[in-house]
Amino acid sequence: MAKRLVPLLDRVLVKRLEAPKSIGGILLPESAGTKLNEGTVVSVGPGRRDKDGSLIPMGVSTGDKVLLPQYGGSEIKLGDDDYFIFRDEDLLGILKD
Amino acid sequence: MAKRLVPLLDRVLVKRLEAPKSIGGILLPESAGTKLNEGTVVSVGPGRRDKDGSLIPMGVSTGDKVLLPQYGGSEIKLGDDDYFIFRDEDLLGILKD
Amino acid sequence: MAKRLVPLLDRVLVKRLEAPKSIGGILLPESAGTKLNEGTVVSVGPGRRDKDGSLIPMGVSTGDKVLLPQYGGSEIKLGDDDYFIFRDEDLLGILKD
Amino acid sequence: MAKRLVPLLDRVLVKRLEAPKSIGGILLPESAGTKLNEGTVVSVGPGRRDKDGSLIPMGVSTGDKVLLPQYGGSEIKLGDDDYFIFRDEDLLGILKD
Amino acid sequence: MAKRLVPLLDRVLVKRLEAPKSIGGILLPESAGTKLNEGTVVSVGPGRRDKDGSLIPMGVSTGDKVLLPQYGGSEIKLGDDDYFIFRDEDLLGILKD
Amino acid sequence: MAKRLVPLLDRVLVKRLEAPKSIGGILLPESAGTKLNEGTVVSVGPGRRDKDGSLIPMGVSTGDKVLLPQYGGSEIKLGDDDYFIFRDEDLLGILKD
Amino acid sequence: MAKRLVPLLDRVLVKRLEAPKSIGGILLPESAGTKLNEGTVVSVGPGRRDKDGSLIPMGVSTGDKVLLPQYGGSEIKLGDDDYFIFRDEDLLGILKD
Numbered sequence: 001m002a003k004r005l006v007p008l009l010d011r012v013l014v015k016r017l018e019a020p021k022s023i024g025g026i027l028l029p030e031s032a033g034t035k036l037n038e039g040t041v042v043s044v045g046p047g048r049r050d051k052d053g054s055l056i057p058m059g060v061s062t063g064d065k066v067l068l069p070q071y072g073g074s075e076i077k078l079g080d081d082d083y084f085i086f087r088d089e090d091l092l093g094i095l096k097d
Numbered sequence: 098m099a100k101r102l103v104p105l106l107d108r109v110l111v112k113r114l115e116a117p118k119s120i121g122g123i124l125l126p127e128s129a130g131t132k133l134n135e136g137t138v139v140s141v142g143p144g145r146r147d148k149d150g151s152l153i154p155m156g157v158s159t160g161d162k163v164l165l166p167q168y169g170g171s172e173i174k175l176g177d178d179d180y181f182i183f184r185d186e187d188l189l190g191i192l193k194d
Numbered sequence: 195m196a197k198r199l200v201p202l203l204d205r206v207l208v209k210r211l212e213a214p215k216s217i218g219g220i221l222l223p224e225s226a227g228t229k230l231n232e233g234t235v236v237s238v239g240p241g242r243r244d245k246d247g248s249l250i251p252m253g254v255s256t257g258d259k260v261l262l263p264q265y266g267g268s269e270i271k272l273g274d275d276d277y278f279i280f281r282d283e284d285l286l287g288i289l290k291d
Numbered sequence: 292m293a294k295r296l297v298p299l300l301d302r303v304l305v306k307r308l309e310a311p312k313s314i315g316g317i318l319l320p321e322s323a324g325t326k327l328n329e330g331t332v333v334s335v336g337p338g339r340r341d342k343d344g345s346l347i348p349m350g351v352s353t354g355d356k357v358l359l360p361q362y363g364g365s366e367i368k369l370g371d372d373d374y375f376i377f378r379d380e381d382l383l384g385i386l387k388d
Numbered sequence: 389m390a391k392r393l394v395p396l397l398d399r400v401l402v403k404r405l406e407a408p409k410s411i412g413g414i415l416l417p418e419s420a421g422t423k424l425n426e427g428t429v430v431s432v433g434p435g436r437r438d439k440d441g442s443l444i445p446m447g448v449s450t451g452d453k454v455l456l457p458q459y460g461g462s463e464i465k466l467g468d469d470d471y472f473i474f475r476d477e478d479l480l481g482i483l484k485d
Numbered sequence: 486m487a488k489r490l491v492p493l494l495d496r497v498l499v500k501r502l503e504a505p506k507s508i509g510g511i512l513l514p515e516s517a518g519t520k521l522n523e524g525t526v527v528s529v530g531p532g533r534r535d536k537d538g539s540l541i542p543m544g545v546s547t548g549d550k551v552l553l554p555q556y557g558g559s560e561i562k563l564g565d566d567d568y569f570i571f572r573d574e575d576l577l578g579i580l581k582d
Numbered sequence: 583m584a585k586r587l588v589p590l591l592d593r594v595l596v597k598r599l600e601a602p603k604s605i606g607g608i609l610l611p612e613s614a615g616t617k618l619n620e621g622t623v624v625s626v627g628p629g630r631r632d633k634d635g636s637l638i639p640m641g642v643s644t645g646d647k648v649l650l651p652q653y654g655g656s657e658i659k660l661g662d663d664d665y666f667i668f669r670d671e672d673l674l675g676i677l678k679d
Contacts, residue, residue: 244344246342248344261367289296
């Protein structure tokens with residue numbers, strides 16, 4: 001089974017954060033494992049072309065922490081891992097500490 | 098948890114005004130805490146590109162008081178704070194005293 | 195509360211005319227206070243950009259008497275006054291005596 | 292009340308022809324006063340801009356007899372007179388004797 | 389009543405062929421008078437402008453025999469004659485013997 | 486009745502293949518005469534213009550064997566023969582032995 | 583029957599992977615033969631033209647292992663073999679070991 005995905009056009013491969021299952025040993029049944037609207041960029045495509053054929057630079061790069069839209073994105077499996085693919089223009093913003 | 102959000106493309110991060118809960122000590126039950134159509138710009142994205150790839154300047158900047166459309170905008174949480182993300186072109190106008 | 199609104203992009207702030215409540219002292223119950231399809235331009239935005247990024251000149255300016263479309267426009271409140279916001283391209287024409 | 296309307300963009304102000312109420316004194320009850328698909332151009336706007344910002348010349352001018360589409364057009368009142376506003380591109384053709 | 393119509397933009401005035409009512413004297417009740425998908429071009433407009441404002445040449449000219457699409461086209465009356473108006477781009481092809 | 490059709494714009498006149506009614510003398514009732522998704526190009530139009538007015542070259546030419554989309558295409562009759570008209574961009578591919 | 587298909591425009595001919603019917607001799611009834619979201623590129627078209635008429639380079643080439651979208655693609659038969667046709671821009675990414 002393939003290990004790596006090189007996204008096409010302006011697609012972004014994102015590993016989504018999950019709500020911690022427990023904090024300080026205390027189990028958090030309710031929100032445990034729910035998907036947060038945050039994720040880390042795993043890999044980015046080359047970008048889409050504008051109407052004159054030149055590449056539009058991507059807004060995010062590998063390693064960025066990003067805020068995800070509530071809807072959209074395609075869920076995919078690479079080996080046993082779950083990932084999401086978003087279009088660059090659908091990502092809301094880059095999270096900075 | 099991340100503290101700051103750098104919006105992508107032509108998105109604008111807005112802190113929405115809430116109707117005052119009380120005026121001169123008098124509680125305003127009814128409209129208390131309702132969201133007004135006004136807010137303050139917290140941060141702006143770099144802007145969207147026009148069809149030839151050049152950046153379209155944003156219409157608002159950090160600190161502006163803006164009039165919000167009745168609909169639209171995505172509600173997000175950054176830490177414990179609530180914000181809204183609007184597209185630059187959806188904001189109605191800049192409020193001046 | 196803010197006094198002035200600077201519309202964004204190609205938006206136009208309009209004060210709508212109301213049908214006179216009485217003429218020569220005679221009350222006009224029926225159409226009294228109804229909104230006419232006419233208004234006065236209070237302020238205009240800088241204009242929208244065309245596909246190449248240059249500003250498209252606005253068709254109306256502050257003080258013009260304009261004919262309003264039957265539908266569309268967003269109703270807003272600035273302090274205690276009611277206004278409407280239209281897009282420049284939705285206004286039908288400029289009324290001249 | 293304003294007498295004249297200067298249409299905006301590519302709008303055309305048209306005075307619509309009405310079927311004659313009587314011919315040679317004979318009343319034509321049925322089609323009397325019905326709106327024909329013909330009209331006379333009263334005034335034209337400056338035109339719309341193409342994507343590069345240059346004005347697209349209008350296809351009709353004041354005084355032209357035009358064939359109107361079956362649907363579309365906004366009915367307006369200027370003083371006591373009824374007119375229609377069409378977009379230049381919706382007019383079907385110019386009628387010549 | 390006007391005799392001639394100069395179509396606007398990329399419109400084409402077409403006189404539609406009708407199925408012959410009889411062949412060699414034999415009446416053809418069933419398809420008699422039905423509209424065929426063929427017609428003759430009576431007059432053409434100047435053409436539509438492309439995005440840069442230059443005229444797009446028309447595909448047909450006066451006198452061409454054309455194959456008409458099954459749907460579309462506006463039926464109009466000029467004096468006592470029936471015609472159809474099609475857009476140049478909706479005509480399927482030019483019929484040659 | 487006209488013999489030849491010169492398609493307009495980017496249209497393609499196609500003669501559709503039919504499933505053989507019998508193979509080696511054995512009648513094939515079921516699929517006999519059904520339309521296959523294959524056909525031969527009879528004639529092509531000059532092509533469509535791109536936004537700057539230059540002709541976009543056609544992808545197929547007369548005599549090509551083409552794979553047809555499952556849906557779309559207009560069925561027409563030229564004399565007693567049945568043909569289909571497709572847009573160049575709707576044809577899936579060219580079949581080569 | 584034709585052996586080879588040259589896709590038109592930006593279409594991509596893909597041979598879809600099927601889930602193995604058995605692993606190590608053990609039959610996998612349930613997912614046996616189901617279509618995976620992976621496939622191999624068999625042939626690619628020349629590409630689509632951008633608005634100025636220049637060809638937009640394809641993102642994939644013959645032999646690439648690609649990740650397919652969950653929906654879309656047209657199923658076709660070439661001789662006895664099943665293939666799928668996708669548009670270049672609908673493929674999600676290229677799978678690398």
